[in-house]
Amino acid sequence: MTTDTSTELARMPKSEKILGIYYLTFYQILSVVVVFVLWEIAGRYPISPAFPTFSATMYALFEMIFDGRMIAAFAETLKPLAIGVTISAVFGVFLGVSMGLNRLFQWFWEPIFVVLQASPVAALIPLITYAYGIGLAAKTVAVIMLAAPIIVLNSYKAVRHASPSLIQMCRSFQGTRLQEIVIVIVPNAAPVIFAGLRLGVAAGFIGVILAELLITPTGIGDLITYHRSIAEYNYMYAAVFTVILFSSVMVGMLETAEIKYFRPEKKKGR
Amino acid sequence: MSSANATNSLHDATSVDQDNVAEVRNLTKFYGEDIHALDSVNLSFPRGQMTTLLGPSGCGKTTMLKIIAGLLDATSGQVLINGKEVNSPGPERAFVFQDFALLPWATVLRNVAFGLELKGVPRAEREEKARHYIDEVGLTGVESKYPHELSGGMRQRVGLARALVVNADVLLMDEPFSAVDEQNRRKFQEDLLHLLAAEKKSVIFVTHSIEEAVYVSDQIVLLSPRPGRIHSIIRPEISHDAEPDAIRRDKNYLDTIEEIWSELRKYLD
Numbered sequence: 001m002t003t004d005t006s007t008e009l010a011r012m013p014k015s016e017k018i019l020g021i022y023y024l025t026f027y028q029i030l031s032v033v034v035v036f037v038l039w040e041i042a043g044r045y046p047i048s049p050a051f052p053t054f055s056a057t058m059y060a061l062f063e064m065i066f067d068g069r070m071i072a073a074f075a076e077t078l079k080p081l082a083i084g085v086t087i088s089a090v091f092g093v094f095l096g097v098s099m100g101l102n103r104l105f106q107w108f109w110e111p112i113f114v115v116l117q118a119s120p121v122a123a124l125i126p127l128i129t130y131a132y133g134i135g136l137a138a139k140t141v142a143v144i145m146l147a148a149p150i151i152v153l154n155s156y157k158a159v160r161h162a163s164p165s166l167i168q169m170c171r172s173f174q175g176t177r178l179q180e181i182v183i184v185i186v187p188n189a190a191p192v193i194f195a196g197l198r199l200g201v202a203a204g205f206i207g208v209i210l211a212e213l214l215i216t217p218t219g220i221g222d223l224i225t226y227h228r229s230i231a232e233y234n235y236m237y238a239a240v241f242t243v244i245l246f247s248s249v250m251v252g253m254l255e256t257a258e259i260k261y262f263r264p265e266k267k268k269g270r
Numbered sequence: 271m272s273s274a275n276a277t278n279s280l281h282d283a284t285s286v287d288q289d290n291v292a293e294v295r296n297l298t299k300f301y302g303e304d305i306h307a308l309d310s311v312n313l314s315f316p317r318g319q320m321t322t323l324l325g326p327s328g329c330g331k332t333t334m335l336k337i338i339a340g341l342l343d344a345t346s347g348q349v350l351i352n353g354k355e356v357n358s359p360g361p362e363r364a365f366v367f368q369d370f371a372l373l374p375w376a377t378v379l380r381n382v383a384f385g386l387e388l389k390g391v392p393r394a395e396r397e398e399k400a401r402h403y404i405d406e407v408g409l410t411g412v413e414s415k416y417p418h419e420l421s422g423g424m425r426q427r428v429g430l431a432r433a434l435v436v437n438a439d440v441l442l443m444d445e446p447f448s449a450v451d452e453q454n455r456r457k458f459q460e461d462l463l464h465l466l467a468a469e470k471k472s473v474i475f476v477t478h479s480i481e482e483a484v485y486v487s488d489q490i491v492l493l494s495p496r497p498g499r500i501h502s503i504i505r506p507e508i509s510h511d512a513e514p515d516a517i518r519r520d521k522n523y524l525d526t527i528e529e530i531w532s533e534l535r536k537y538l539d
Contacts (some may be wrong), residue, residue, distance in 0.1 A: 018508070137350075155451065156463070163371075165367060165371045166371055166373065168341050168367075168371070169365070169367060169371035171340075171341060171359055172339055172340075172341055172359045172363075172364070172365040172389050173359070173364075173365075173384060173385040173436065174359050174361065174389070175388045175389065179388055183387075183388070187373070187375050188373075190375075209539065219360050262377050263416060264375060264416075265374055265375050265416035265417075
């Protein structure tokens with residue numbers, strides 16, 4: 001169970017510091033630094049003329065941030081992403097939880113989402129344009145097609161595997177079905193639901209970039225396509241880098257929210 | 271040796287003259303078509319006493335306890351609590367679970383107050399009651415800890431406090447000490463007896479440990495397996511005024527254990 005790992009963390013000597021930084025934080029920073037150094041070396045070697053160094057990429061990144069191109073690109077990319085991820089998260093969790101609680105819902109929705117999850121959605125994205133054109137709607141649909149199945153299926157499985165012993169406990173104290181769902185099942189399922197949300201948000205990023213590469217080049221997708229076409233690979237990599245960075249930050253924020261609102265017992269271990 | 275003239279007391283168990291907190295009548299349970307867990311069991315549980323259901327695995331002891339709790343449906347037969355037939359969980363019964371069943375995301379205080387939280391008792395009131403019972407089970411000071419920070423024994427004390435807070439007439443305990451280590455188990459058994467004497471609770475206790483059954487029980491119901499039937503009823507009549515260590519060396523105590531073992535041995539192989 002997940003609680004075991006937090007117990008282990010709690011036992012780790014928290015006061016132990018290296019260079020004035022906490023043990024764990026030190027190694028987290030170190031691993032990031034190692035990757036960047038290896039990147040720089042690989043770029044200088046060079047492993048490919050199309051592979052820029054870390055420093056050149058950072059230079060391109062800051063140039064694009066300060067001349068406003070990056071900001072404008074993100075504003076463009078975030079629109080379908082935010083709409084798509086919000087719809088997927090809200091309806092996905094609701095639908096997934098309902099499927100876990102109700103056989104009829106499961107019977108109706110499960111095949112649809114299993115097929116969506118198993119199908120190569122990238123190949124279906126051009127089809128979206130027939131129905132939704134090439135605008136915001138099409139890109140939002142692409143995000144939902146990638147994000148929703150993961151969120152729905154994770155929520156559904158989380159609820160289906162909620163601890164039978166805790167449910168029985170709630171019944172033995174005469175909890176109503178609603179109390180059982182709200183006080184026991186959903187918090188019990190929260191770690192897996194949130195794992196699904198994190199994967200879903202990451203998939204949403206893939207969806208929006210795919211849509212921008214395959215439907216019409218806008219936003220970050222445009223930056224990537226344009227700079228690749230004129231062989232300014234450091235700008236292209238800078239755009240890719242920001243997507244990864246932004247996605248990681250979003251995923252990290254979700255984890256923080258999860259611990260704060262659903263899993264207070266894990267906070268102590270950190 | 272006072273092991274019951276009441277042996278094989280299938281029929282006189284439902285005598286009306288004594289005050290029974292719980293009774294089961296003709297209780298039968300099938301799981302699916304094939305598994306016959308209980309076969310028309312008649313049994314009464316005297317008020318203010320500790321009755322233990324003891325038997326080899328597969329004798330239906332936990333099944334019977336969960337049917338009494340209203341957590342499982344009987345295939346046929348009745349469960350009476352305070353003389354009234356029941357089919358679902360109710361406020362007169364409180365369950366203590368083998369695996370503790372504590373909410374991992376809730377503090378000890380919230381876990382203990384959980385039964386009252388479900389009933390909509392205001393926070394201040396339910397936490398005051400919870401603190402009282404946290405004190406009673408000897409857990410003062412851990413109110414704001416989470417279950418994973420406690421040992422098995424302490425977790426089950428939380429489970430016991432949670433069952434006591436709702437002030438039920440009868441506690442249903444399903445192998446409460448099986449996940450508690452040996453030393454803590456002995457201490458916990460002693461504490462449990464003191465606590466129950468003070469709280470005047472009736473208890474239905476399920477265990478597979480003969481020593482535990484003889485040590486804690488007023489009445490031991492030996493069940494035979496597949497299908498579960500009453501093999502015999504034994505009243506150890508051990509005085510708990512003596513020191514725990516003296517009891518565990520008591521001849522009556524040891525003979526009763528030996529007698530039960532010789533009966534249960536038949537079912538092993």
